[in-house]
Amino acid sequence: MIRFGVIGTNWITDRFLTSAKEIADFQFAAVYSRTEEKAKEFAGKYDVNSTYTDLEEFAHSDGFDAVYIASPTAFHAEHAIACMKGGKHVIVEKPFASNAGEVEKMIETAKSNNVTLMEAMKTxxxxxxxxxxxxxxxxxxxxxxxxxxxxxxxxxxxxxxxxxxxxxxxxxxxxxxxxxxxxxxxxxxxxxxxxxxxxxxxxxxxxxxxxxxxxxxxxxxxxxxxxxxxxxxxxxxxxxxxxxxxxxxxxxxxxxxxxxxxxxxxxxxxxxxxxxxxxYYEALSFIETIKNGKLENKVNTWERSIETxxxxxxxxxxxxxxxxxxx
CATH class of the missing domain: 3.30.360.10 (Dihydrodipicolinate Reductase; domain 2)
Structure with a gap:
């Protein structure tokens, strides 16, 4: 079972969770939002009790294993790097980050912390x-x-x-x-x-x-x-x-x-x-990548993310x- 936390409480997170719940190894466990009201409101829709408003506390929590990030693009790198430093596997909504320099920093963080990092390009x-x-x-x-x-x-x-x-x-x-x-x-x-x-x-x-x-x-x-x-x-x-x-x-x-x-x-x-x-297909592939002990997804590779x-x-x-x- 891979326990997930999410960053981002918008419609795209709802769609991800709706698709991922069909996967036997998926469990929704925690929500991060800048405001407690939004975090609790979103978590309540899914009967989830763990909510966070402090990014570092969220990133270092032992209550989940992986994070789906759907915050605004400008925060993708910051949020992903914080979570990976906390030992979390990370899947980040497209576009991966604001620019190629941020993507390279994200990849280096994944390598140094031995965690999976993948861009959530479903196509x-x-x-x-x-x-x-x-x-x-x-x-x-x-x-x-x-x-x-x-x-x-x-x-x-x-x-x-x-x-x-x-x-x-x-x-x-x-x-x-x-x-x-x-x-x-x-x-x-x-x-x-x-x-x-x-x-x-x-x-x-x-x-x-x-x-x-x-x-x-x-x-x-x-x-x-x-x-x-x-x-x-x-x-x-x-x-x-x-x-x-x-x-x-x-x-x-x-x-x-x-x-x-x-x-x-x-x-x-x-x-x-x-x-x-x-x-559903990107969520399944991300979970399989984690379970196979790989840092990089075989389809949405780091090279493809950087080149794009x-x-x-x-x-x-x-x-x-x-x-x-x-x-």
Whole structure:
């Protein structure tokens, strides 16, 4: 049994817990929040009694073994490092941290404290992502990767009323690229490695973060295009184009509705059945990594996290998106 504490009391933590409770080796044991009221309110929903408002006390508690971190991105590194120094295994929501320098510090802390550290990028763990990898050869040499993820944020309505919530605050290392774009870029790095060149453009909001944008990643024989937004929706699928056909993907973050469309017009459905809450697969993989005594997950490797963060760093430099954490 792996006993979990959580940092972050928002909807994404609810989704993680809902998925993880299906795993026999999972037990929810503790909540950390900056305020006692929020900690107790969240814990009460799950009949959990252990709550903390002091990070060091939480990190060094003997009441749990691992921590799921879903605090704002600007705090990911601080929270992860504190918990790992307390001997806890850590899974951190995407994006892993504010920049590559923070990711490197997190990895060094995992090594020096002999604990598991993993980025919670769910997309690369779902069964249909494996189907994409397995079927790349069928479409011939890849010539273009197009990942499209545009999701209108309800918080943007408040923004237009003059109320800037966390999703649009640079001091929390947020914005469209970090929150949404990472879903497009991490699988690209997982499939094809680090690109040779990165170009980016964005529509910048007055708060200092990007509302929407795009990234072009240049490889030796093809290019990758990522389109992302928190201020518009999109109904377009994503696709990986090859010389013999294309792999077309419906909802990219969950790899839903995956098929091959060949040049002759024939289609091949390569989707397999998946759990509706796809966070289940990352939670299961993290627990298995701990139980196998490994510090690094075999799918969401440290190298992939660093390379993805370097792409994000380069894209931010292109669009002039600077976080306080960069200083």
């Amino acid at each position: 690369t763990h779902v069964p249909n992502f494996n189907k994409v990898k397995e079927n790349l050869e069928k479409i011939g040499p890849v010539r273009r990767y197009i990942a499209n993820f545009c999701q209108y944020s309800s918080r943007y309505d408040k923004y237009k009323e003059g109320i800037v919530l966390n999703a649009f605050k640079p001091e929390l290392s947020n914005g469209s690229l970090m929150d949404i774009g990472v879903y497009c870029l991490y699988p690209m790095v997982a499939l094809f490695g680090a690109p040779e060149k990165v170009q980016a453009s964005a529509y910048m909001l007055d708060s200092g973060v990007d509302g929407q944008g795009s990234v072009i990643a240049q490889y030796s024989e093809f290019n990758g295009i990522a389109m992302f937004s928190k201020i518009t929706n999109s109904v377009l699928p994503s696709e990986i184009q090859g010389e013999k056909g294309s792999i077309v993907i419906g909802k990219f973050s969950d790899m839903v509705d995956v098929k091959i469309v060949y040049h002759d017009g024939n289609e091949e459905n390569i989707s397999v059945e998946q759990k509706e809450n796809t966070m 963060m370097k792409v994000l760093d380069k894209a931010r430099a292109e669009i002039g998106l600077v976080f306080p954490a960069d200083k």
